[in-house]
Amino acid sequence: MKKAIDILAEFLRGVGQAQYFLAATLAATPRALAKPHLIAQQIYSVGVLSMVITVISGMFIGMVLGLQGYRTLVGFGAEESLGVFVALVVVRELGPVVTALLFAGRAGSALTAEIGLMRATDQLSAMEMMAVDPMQRVVAPRFFAGFVAMPLLAAIFCVMAIGIAGGYAIGVELLGVDAGSYWSQIRAQVEMDDIWNGVVKSLVFGAVVSWIAVFQGYHAAPNSEGVSRATRNTVVMSSLAILALDFVLTAFMFKID
């Protein structure tokens, strides 16, 4: 019993610390924005460098949805609706979620390891002693870059999965669904609301993954085991947070008209 209370107390302490850290990060963001080259550099490293993995995953997910969707729909003679099926699943659900999971693994872990090693090698201390605030110089630009990059990556993922190589390539090119119906059904059935759902989700996921990543890195124990544990925590906690928040957000956005 006492142990359970200790664990709970420790957990709540961590949550409180993380909230305080988020407030400090947000407070440092305006001044970080005054140095756009730092933000651009970070968007490159968390966003542009995550593009290859996003594009490839988007293609494969789209292709699988094409095959599976066709198989189900053709039984009802409804294979013309393949486009809507792929588009709704990807825009509302898989686009933001899978991109966020990939983002946590590719960019989140890298952020944590980088900041953790800066802590372990005294680089953060050195900055403080040079009167440079690491929150402003290191943490805020990385957090902001993750927040901006994640929705863009999700958008790229959706385009790859629905259009270029995914559902379209399998459905239209391979299985012979009419290209006109594929696109016109998407245009008729996918509404702005669906797209907003996806955008909101990817913004939330981007913020949460970046928050966890910079927090874990900044508070990593300054040794190799500490950095390894922090990196693992980032991936595990981000993944769980993404899936849980996905449910919560979906529930809030759920409506039948």
Next chain:
Amino acid sequence: MAPTSTDNALVRVRGLHFGFGRRVIFDGMDLDLRRGQVTALMGPSGTGKTTLLRLIGGQYRPHRGSIAFDGQDVHRLSRAKLLELRKRMGIMFQNGALLTDLSVYENVAFPLREHTRLPESMIRDLVLLKLDAVGLRGARHLFPDQLSGGMARRVAMARAVALDPALVMYDEPLTGLDPISMGVAMRLIRTLNDALGLTSIIVSHDVPETLSISDYAYIVSNGKVVAAGTPEQVKSSGSEWAQQFLKGQPDGPVRFHYDNSDYGADLMRKALA
């Protein structure tokens, strides 16, 4: 052994108490860094020499006592004032602590870019000047991972004096250097101090080398100053602690072994178990 003259001290430490958890690091320490001098702070590993530098820089807060820098109490300043104060301090960390994503040139330029609005041409002149002083003007395009330990520390030295601070703190500047680099580094510390009119503190346990370039030395043990004075005075100090440390003897007031249980009994316990 309190310092005798405090009139011209840039940094004044009085009655300093500090510790981590239950471990006491400083137990009422007094210390002065006089303007224009090179002061050495020596003592066995784990006596909190690095911690003192961080206390002076305001990264840690003393439990009791005060640290004044140029008359200002470091730990009573607002964060903005503290950052302002830190621009007047340069520190060279033990492992250099260079920013690994920046080149040697950019590392030295970093404080200038952050805190001044100098034109690029002037930054270039200043950076090359500092790098030339440490003999690494030719290495300016290298990255920290391409440098040897000694070179990294020389870059850190150039960076520490980039803003022409009033105080430069060297954390183990000589440890692990080959004899040539060591000689160069020592002369550099002395020359920089005298040419730029700095005040320097060297934290070290390389006794003869450090003493040879210092004006004043403190020997610290168990959270207190056990000997202080000019290098000659320290060498002839009557303190047992100081003598053990200076001569490198295993036995004396400082115990070499971490815990004191009987070795024979320890071995026997294992044999019986």
